[in-house]
Amino acid sequence: MWEDIILFMAVGFAAQLIDGALGMAYGVSATSVMLGFGVPPATASASVHAAEVFTTGLSGLSHWRFGNVDFRLLRRLAIPGMIGGAVGAFLLSNLPGEVVRPLVSAYLLLMGLLILWKAFRKAPIRTEPPKWVGPLGLFGGFLDAIGGGGWGPMVTSSLLGQGMAPRYVIGSVNLAEFFVTATITSTFIFTIGLDLWPIIVGLVIGGGIAAPFAALVTARVPDKPLMILVGVLISLLSIRGVLQAFS
Incomplete structure (x- = not known):
């Protein structure tokens, strides 16, 4: 048990450091590792x-x-995101694992390629309100519920692609993700329950340690090399x- 906790403390720390700094990739990183196990x-x-x-x-x-938070953007993302997350978690809970596994792996592959595409693409910063925020959320x-991650790569990349200021996109998407994640977790509790507590504890401890550092270095760490690596x-x-x- 302690070996699992320590291992996933490291996974959670690395994943949250990336997610907090880039606004993406916690879920897809951690889920990819877990599927590999x-x-x-x-x-x-x-x-x-x-x-x-x-x-x-x-x-x-x-x-x-x-x-780093734009509260108007936060509201427009969080509410539809919670609805989509609940639907995705319910569907995933009722699908056979052998059918879902290759689909989830293929989806995570697309998310990895999306991150690489975003790393090499530059978009001009603009001040107009973003479009299609509700459907995007x-x-x-x-997709976040179905694939175990993807909220950040999908939402953050789309908003940055529209030219929004990275600081407010990353901060708002991170805070909206809390409400979306809480909804998805509640849905899973009522459908399949929660197992693998050592893994959860390790992810929580590692991610909790990394979260304040990630927010602090958002404006200081070069995005491109980290996004390429992830x-x-x-x-x-x-x-x-x-x-x-x-x-």
Whole structure:
């Protein structure tokens, strides 16, 4: 048990440091690792989201304290995201694991490629209100529940692609993710319950330690090298998962 806690403390720390600094990749990073260990997709998503209730809360609070949150954008993302997340968690809970695993791995591969695409793409900063925020939140919440992650890569990348200021996108998306994650976790509790407590505890402790540091370095760490590293890692883990599913 203690070996699992220590291992996933390291996973949670690294994943939350990336997520807090870039506004993405906690869920897809942690879920990719768990699928690699043979954890069923629904259990992996439930465990990651249970841990994220704590880590996203700390991360969102840290971003709020550092002035990185646009509350109008937060409201437009959080409510539809909660609805989409509940629907996605319910569907995942009622699908066979052997059917879902290759689909989730393929989805995570797309998320890894999306992160790489965003790393090499530049968009001009603009001040107009972003478009399609509600549908984006709804779709992002649904995919986040189904794939065990993806809220950040989908929502953050889309908003940054529209030219919004990275500081407020990352802070607002992180805080909105807390509400989405809490809804997804509640849905999993009422459908399949929560197992693998050592993993959840490890993810919570590691992520909780990393959250304040991640918010502090958001404006200081170069995004591109980190995004490339994360995109490559997630893509390789996902390709491995797809190959294992069909072997």
